[in-house]
Amino acid sequence: MKELKVTPIKNGTVIDHITPGHALKVLHVLKIPESTVSVVSILMNVNGKKGKKDIVKVENRELDPKEVNKIALLAPKATINIIRDYEVVKKYSVQLPTEVIGLIKCSNPTCISNAREPVESRFHVISRDPPRIRCYYCEREPDDITVGII
Ligand SMILES: Nc1ncnc2c1ncn2[C@@H]1O[C@H](COP(=O)(O)OP(=O)(O)OP(=O)(O)O)[C@@H](O)[C@H]1O
Ligand SMILES: [Mg+2]
Ligand SMILES: [Zn+2]
Incomplete structure (x- = not known):
């Protein structure tokens, strides 16, 4: 072939x-x-x-x-x-750092990182593979990480 x-x-x-x-x-x-x-x-x-x-x-x-x-x-x-x-x-x-800042939008609309304030999104990386992250501010874990990538 x-x-x-x-x-x-x-x-x-x-x-x-x-x-x-x-x-x-x-x-x-x-x-x-x-x-x-x-x-x-x-x-x-x-x-x-x-x-x-x-x-x-x-x-x-x-x-x-x-x-x-x-x-x-x-x-x-x-x-x-x-x-x-x-x-x-x-x-x-590729290897995720222990925190990701300004790369992904928090899925919680009331999160301070989504308010009209100069607060960049910030997540703790709780697992690299599969990737799992948790918002530093509101502790929300996005269901689908790939959706919020900025
Ligand atoms: N000049 C090139 N143009 C396009 N693709 C390339 C070129 N050179 C290498 N690649 C691609 O880059 C990738 C890595 O190439 P490499 O020769 O290191 O392969 P490999 O030994 O199979 O690597 P790995 O162990 O990471 O799978 C492969 O997908 C290969 O097809
Ligand atoms: Mg290969
Ligand atoms: Zn949040």
């Missing part, structure tokens, strides 16, 4: 081992503009060594720590691979 391969990227980032079904949420975090001229490949439900996974490949793009932490909330097993001149020159696993 013929195997189709995606175009290799010269320089950029491959986000590998994404929880299946979460590639589009990762793209949302990256805010790739519709006007992009870079190569962007999205693979969903491909077979990896440890079962199904999604992969996102973005040319000419590196990630900042905030973006990496948002990806850790969506896909705790993700690896970030930096590509230079077609080769993987750096690889690391």
